[in-house]
Amino acid sequence: MNRLLPAILLAILGAPLHAWENLADGLDLSCAQNAGGTGCTYRLLDGGAAAEISARAGDRQLPVTAAQPYPWEGARTAVLIAVDTSDPGRQAVLDRNVAQIGTLLGATKAHHQFGLSGFDRQLREIAPIGSTPDAIRAAAAALKAQGMTTELYRSLLQAVDALARVPAERRALVVFSDGQPEDRAYFHADVVRAARRAGVVIHTLGFPRSVALSVSLQTLRRLSEETGGVYVDTDMSFILPADFATRIFANTDSGGRFSIDASAAAEEIRLEFRTPRGMVAATMPSVTPRTVAMTAAPAAAPAAARAAPEIRVVTTAAERDTLDTWLWYGIPAALIVLIVLTAVTLVLIYRKPAGRGAAPVAVPDVKPFAYLIAQDERATRHAIRSTTWRIGRSRDNELMLDDNSISRRHAEIQRGMDGTFVLIDKDSLNGVFVNGEKVGRRELKEGDVLEIGDIYLRFTEAPADDEMVERTSMQHTRAPRIA
Secondary structure, three states, X not given: OOOHHHHHHHHXXXXXXXXXXXXXXXXXXXXXXXXXXXXXXXXXOOOOOOOEEEEEEOOEEEOEEEEXXXXXXXXXXXXXXXXXXXXXXXXXXXXXXXXXXXXXXXXXXXXXXXXXXXXXXXXXEXXXXXXXXXXXXXXXXXXXXXXXXXOHHHHHHHXXXXXXXXXXXXXXXXXXXXXXXXXXXXXXXXXXXXXXXHOEEEEEEEOXXXXXXXXXXXHHHHHHHOOOOOEEEOOOOOOOOOOHHHHHHHHHOOOEEEEEOOOOOOOOEEEEEEEOOEEEEEEEOOOOOOOOOXXXXXXXXXXXXXXXXXXXXXXXXXXXXXXXHHHHHHHHHHHHHHHHHHHHHHHHHHOOOOOOOOOOXXXXXXXXXXXXXXXXXXXXXXXXXXXXXEEEOOOOOOEEOOOOOOOOOOEEEEEOOOXXXXXXXXXXXXXXXXOOEXXXXXXXXXXXXXXXXXXXXXXXXXXXXXXXXXXXXXXXXXXXXXX
């Protein structure tokens, strides 16, 4: 029993003792220690398998054995196609998608297992994973765009969960969408985290709702980039490149698996993969009792390598006894202290002040003229409350945007006596764009998308309660200067 509780607590806390995983430019690598050594699987994001794999610990070469390209015998790749069925006005896009699904199925191989789902407010299974290509084609032909809202992130989380339940060596989610999420409680990071945990690669096919709203396709691009998938978009003709299916399966079925004998390696282990495009390298921790971090990136200096969780391997009896003592007594005590501190903090925050105290400051309830809504996950509403409303990186602007792509005094919005709003570029370095067109001066209309540096904002005169969405963000305001 004294060994069982620590094991249970370690499982609950998710301590990563013998596994490493990382995704970097060009390489998706996962390794795990087992009784026979260290086994690794990898994908080369551009497709194919490595011509040669080498491993080195310090100055010593480590043997690489059992190298096999994917798919090996008995391997299965589960593929779930998820089609955006929101907005009846997009039926023409959906009709195109039906033919494109047929092209995707035409590239299938014996180890692929397909399924089909539609999503708007939630994910709906149309053909379960494992259905025949003919059954999926028939089901796709009946797809209708009839949803009124798009809960993109929530639906994709449901799709990832469905794939995670399928026994397969590789899992891929292929998303047909315009990339416009209307979620308010689910976010991009939730989907990426769930996909990486379940080993799901997300491929996205973007179909813009309009030229002005094509910026929403960045949502799809990021999902693919951060899960090691393929992103493909179209213009307003909604025609995908002829090789889109080939690119998706080249990515999904690339790479392979191998083993290395790293049991005596005290140093970090450098893995090198020789590919047709050059050498890709990854550094993984040793399996000896020490704490290290893993990074992976192409051999030429990484741009954004990410560190994996720290790894601690307990090997000696003394260390195990120390761990048992800590798990039996230290963790419960720490939890009790945390609960007490949380309770005290909540009491201090929420209790009503008794007797004397500072009176709340009254804020005048001034109705905003209009709003700019940030086109990101938070969708913050910035209220326009003055007739001259300046935008820039400097703190004395009515809307201060702390971004290096934005000039100190980038632009301003002026409200005329007739109630119109005019956007003016204040000689900014990167310019001002409205609906993708660079402007010096432009009268704003409802729904216009403003591009200020790398920040996208949507103009609206509708109050927050009309949309029942984002919380209004108060900015400091100032009266217009009078000459």
